[in-house]
Amino acid sequence: MSVSTRERVGNGVTYDDDVASLYDHDAYGIYRHSHDDLLGLLPDKTHFGRVLDVGVGTGNFASRVRERFTPDALYGLDPSAAMLTRATEKVPGMIPVHGDDGALLSDERLRDLDLVLACFVMAYSSPERLVERVRGALKPGGMFATVTTTLNSFTELLKVAEH
Numbered sequence: 001m002s003v004s005t006r007e008r009v010g011n012g013v014t015y016d017d018d019v020a021s022l023y024d025h026d027a028y029g030i031y032r033h034s035h036d037d038l039l040g041l042l043p044d045k046t047h048f049g050r051v052l053d054v055g056v057g058t059g060n061f062a063s064r065v066r067e068r069f070t071p072d073a074l075y076g077l078d079p080s081a082a083m084l085t086r087a088t089e090k091v092p093g094m095i096p097v098h099g100d101d102g103a104l105l106s107d108e109r110l111r112d113l114d115l116v117l118a119c120f121v122m123a124y125s126s127p128e129r130l131v132e133r134v135r136g137a138l139k140p141g142g143m144f145a146t147v148t149t150t151l152n153s154f155t156e157l158l159k160v161a162e163h
Contacts, residue, residue, distance in 0.1 A: 020082035023058045034119065034147045035061050039068060041145055048115040052077060052137070054101065054130070055121035059087030062094055065117065075110060077103055101125050104133035112139040122148035 026032055038061075049072040053062045056076030066074055076087045077097040084096040097103050097110065101121075104110050116134045127148075134144045 020058060020080060020086055023083065023086075024060060031060065031119070035064060038117070038119065038145055038147045039064065042068075042115075042143070047071075048143075049073065050113045050139075051075065051115045052097075052110060052113050052117070054104075054116060054118040054134075055124070056087045056094075056096075057083050057119075059090035059094065061117065061119050062087060062091045066091055066094070069115075071114075075113075077101075077110075101130050101133050104137045110137050112142075113137050114139060114142050116142070116144045118144075118146040118148070120148060122146065 048069045051071040052075045075095045
């Protein structure tokens with residue numbers, strides 16, 4: 001595997017073009033099933049006008065969110081420019097936001113959000129800090145939905161994938 005670009009943002013999470021190009025491979029359906037579960041928790045027939053996907057990756061989940069809720073504005077936040085490039089190709093009209101969860105404090109576009117989603121990002125951020133920042137970005141009555149794992153369980157999932 002060759003490394004084309006390396007990026008370091010916030011707490012030092014590192015991505016590169018090669019990781020972004022392999023990111024959509026979901027051999028055991030872990031991401032897909034988790035996304036299904038998270039979507040199943042959200043109310044049907046609800047219009048969320050302003051939506052943020054924290055850790056948007058290559059846009060798989062954001063694409064499904066757009067289909068289901070047709071938000072007026074869909075933002076995708078990720079510390080990887082390579083991931084954001086793929087996400088904007090996959091989800092036309094998605095507004096890319098390059099950075100970590102600090103963008104919830106510094107980016108004026110990320111205010112008065114109706115829905116904030118975070119899939120598998122808690123292991124890369126302080127959960128307490130992220131929840132506090134999301135709380136400040138949501139409008140009154142807004143929703144935060146997350147699916148997560150621990151670093152320990154992720155290590156176990158990697159072992160499963162190797163066999």
